[in-house]
Amino acid sequence: SGHHTPCAGGPFSALTPSIWPQEILAKYTQKEECIEQPEFHYDEFGFRVDKEDGAEPNSSKLLGIPLTEEPQQRLKWQAHLEFTHNHDVGDLTWDKIEVTLPHSDKLRSLVLAGIPHSMRPQLWMRLSGALQKKRNSEMSYRDIVKNSSNDETIAAKQIEKDLLRTMPSNACFSNMNSVGVPRLRRILRGLAWLYPDIGYCQGTGMVAASLLLFLEEEDAFWMMCAIIEELVPASYFSTTLMGVQTDQRVLRQLIVQYLPRLDKLLQEHDIELSLITLHWFLTSFASVVHIKLLLRIWDLFFYEGSLVLFQLTLGMLSMKEDELIQSENSASIFNTLSDIPSQMEDADVLLREAMRVAGSLTDVAVEAQRRKHLAYLIADQGQLLNAGTTVNNLSKVVRRRTQRRKSGITSLLFGDDDLEALKAKNIKQTELVADLREAILQVARHFQCVDPKNCSIDLTPDYSM
Numbered sequence: 001s002g003h004h005t006p007c008a009g010g011p012f013s014a015l016t017p018s019i020w021p022q023e024i025l026a027k028y029t030q031k032e033e034c035i036e037q038p039e040f041h042y043d044e045f046g047f048r049v050d051k052e053d054g055a056e057p058n059s060s061k062l063l064g065i066p067l068t069e070e071p072q073q074r075l076k077w078q079a080h081l082e083f084t085h086n087h088d089v090g091d092l093t094w095d096k097i098e099v100t101l102p103h104s105d106k107l108r109s110l111v112l113a114g115i116p117h118s119m120r121p122q123l124w125m126r127l128s129g130a131l132q133k134k135r136n137s138e139m140s141y142r143d144i145v146k147n148s149s150n151d152e153t154i155a156a157k158q159i160e161k162d163l164l165r166t167m168p169s170n171a172c173f174s175n176m177n178s179v180g181v182p183r184l185r186r187i188l189r190g191l192a193w194l195y196p197d198i199g200y201c202q203g204t205g206m207v208a209a210s211l212l213l214f215l216e217e218e219d220a221f222w223m224m225c226a227i228i229e230e231l232v233p234a235s236y237f238s239t240t241l242m243g244v245q246t247d248q249r250v251l252r253q254l255i256v257q258y259l260p261r262l263d264k265l266l267q268e269h270d271i272e273l274s275l276i277t278l279h280w281f282l283t284s285f286a287s288v289v290h291i292k293l294l295l296r297i298w299d300l301f302f303y304e305g306s307l308v309l310f311q312l313t314l315g316m317l318s319m320k321e322d323e324l325i326q327s328e329n330s331a332s333i334f335n336t337l338s339d340i341p342s343q344m345e346d347a348d349v350l351l352r353e354a355m356r357v358a359g360s361l362t363d364v365a366v367e368a369q370r371r372k373h374l375a376y377l378i379a380d381q382g383q384l385l386n387a388g389t390t391v392n393n394l395s396k397v398v399r400r401r402t403q404r405r406k407s408g409i410t411s412l413l414f415g416d417d418d419l420e421a422l423k424a425k426n427i428k429q430t431e432l433v434a435d436l437r438e439a440i441l442q443v444a445r446h447f448q449c450v451d452p453k454n455c456s457i458d459l460t461p462d463y464s465m
Contacts, residue, residue, distance in 0.1 A: 004029050011042040012171070014067050014117060015213050019179050021046065021171045045213060045291045046171045067117060067292060074116040077123075080106060094122050099132045103303075111303045112351060114296050121215050128302040130219065130226040141218040145186050148193030155192035155200035159185060166205040173209055183217045184209055191224055194399050198228070201237035203244075203282035210286045210294065223302075227284070231305045233370060234397050236282070242377065244282050248274035249373035250366060251281075251310060258314050258358055262321050269330040276337050281309050288341035296347035307363050314361075315354025316340050371433075378434055379461050437461060 004025035006013040011028060012020050024042070040048045044067055078092065084107075085097045101107060101123075115123050125131040134141075150156060163181050167173040172180035187208045192200040204224065211220040228237060235243035252273060256263045266273060280288050285297050301308045317324075320340050327333045344350050441459060448454045 006044075009044060009068070011044060012046050014044040015046055015172070016121065016215060018216060019046075019172050019183075019212065021179055024171055040171075042171055047291065048169045048171070069116045069118060073114065074119070076113075077110060077116055077119060080110055097122075097126070099126065099135060100129060101126050108303065111299050112355075114347070115299045117295070120295070120299070121219065124215070124223065124298070124302050125219055127299075128223060128226040129230050130222040133225050133229070134219070134222040137222075141190070141221055144190045144194055144221075148186075148189040153189075153192070156189055158200050159188045159192070159205075162202060162205055167209045170209075170213075172213065180209065180212050183212050183220070187212070187217065187221045187224060190221055191228070194225070195228065195237075195397055196400055197398055198237045199239065201239075201241075201282075203279075204228075204237055206283045206286040210291070213291075226302075229397050231301065232284075232309075233306065240381075241278075241282070242374070244278055245274070246370055246374045246377055247281050247306070247309070248278050249377065250369040251277060251313060253369055253373070254310060254314060254358070254361070255317070258361075259317055259321060261325060262317055265325055265333065269333055271330060271333060271337070273337070276334070277313060280313060280341060281306075284309065285312070285341065289344055290342070293344055293347050293350070296351065300351070305363070307361065307366055310366060311354040311358040311361060312350065314358040315350055315356075316344060318357045319344075319350070319353055375433060378437060 004020070004022055005017075006015075006020060006025060006028075012025065040050055043049050081097055082092050084102070084104075085092075111127070125134075163185055164173070164175065166184065167180075170180075172178055173184065175181075184205065188200060188205060191204060191208075192198070207227065208220060208224055211223050215223060233243040233246070235241070236247075237243075255266070255273075265271075284301055285294055289297065297308070297312060317337075317340070320336060320343075324333055324336055327336055444454075444457070444459050448457070
């Protein structure tokens with residue numbers, strides 16, 4: 001049957017070559033010979049585009065324009081990479097380019113304008129820190145796969161159930177024989193094994209599947225590690241979802257600050273926004289916006305981290321604020337909010353609005369809000385934690401121990417060299433507060449057990465400052 005290649009701009013043409021579904025491509029190539037037509041029509045990302053298929057957000061504008069690469073844009077990137085990284089004369093090849101790219105205003109403006117699609121795999125790996133993780137890891141991906149290949153674990157069984165639910169309308173993931181499915185299985189099992197405190201979290205499947213469309217399996221795995229360890233706060237994907245829940249409270253606070261009219265509306269109608277937005281944050285928008293828009297969002301997300309999730313959400317809400325305010329009732333407000341991401345059609349318009357509304361938002365401001373809201377959240381959930389529970393690893397996701405690490409005391413006293421000082425200090429303090437609170441609760445519970453007279457004492461901490 002040979003190896004079939006997609007036509008430029010045709011079905012599957014935007015995907016990494018190793019994931020091209022050869023059986024379907026063969027049918028496209030044989031069209032002239034009238035052998036067998038493909039069952040569905042597919043776009044360049046492998047998504048079905050039949051009229052009756054509602055799995056992909058049907059934004060006409062995005063579906064209509066093929067993904068093209070601006071030669072001008074590519075030249076700007078090449079010039080930047082040569083100027084910044086390459087002092088040799090001669091051809092610039094990826095192996096000569098640094099493992100990480102130093103942040104600069106110039107690089108940020110290039111990222112905002114969009115990365116040329118053919119350069120995304122290499123640049124995403126460098127912007128996110130994934131390439132550095134891949135190079136520095138004590139354990140190879142192959143070893144991680146070997147160690148996590150047990151079919152009998154709870155995580156493995158849950159992953160198996162979810163494999164075909166993840167991206168059913170994409171030819172690479174639509175059935176058990178699809179080329180992407182074993183890759184997704186290995187990545188999700190590998191993550192569940194490498195991060196025992198997290199195990200398997202459903203939100204990760206959609207992100208991993210989206211990455212697999214554009215990156216080779218091993219690179220997609222290290223990108224997932226970069227997201228889990230660096231780009232979002234700890235406990236984002238843990239069973240409690242503590243990190244992503246905290247961010248919903250932070251978002252609600254930012255709406256008060258940046259979109260006061262919307263804040264008033266949400267209060268009047270008593271709408272719990274997190275029911276809608278938690279999923280956006282958990283999947284870094286992978287499950288909610290059109291894939292063309294996702295690529296542009298991820299260009300920025302891999303460069304700047306979770307700050308972008310807030311800025312883009314505020315940008316989207318701002319674009320629909322007038323429509324929301326004119327809504328008749330709570331149900332229509334809720335529905336409009338839920339539909340917002342699928343109605344976003346123009347990446348440049350969205351990014352401009354996000355920066356206009358929330359461009360002034362900084363990591364330091366978000367971090368301060370996170371500490372406060374995490375403390376409130378722990379207080380609220382304090383009643384739910386039984387005496388034996390401790391709040392695990394709010395500071396940093398911990399990998400399975402495959403190497404010698406500094407002792408906890410050494411790290412606490414002298415810090416880890418590779419953490420940005422301020423961020424690390426803030427997060428460490430949050431963890432200490434959480435641990436201290438837990439220790440105090442356990443001591444208090446001990447005295448309640450010893451003397452029933454103490455049972456009436458309220459153990460809820462007062463965080464008002």
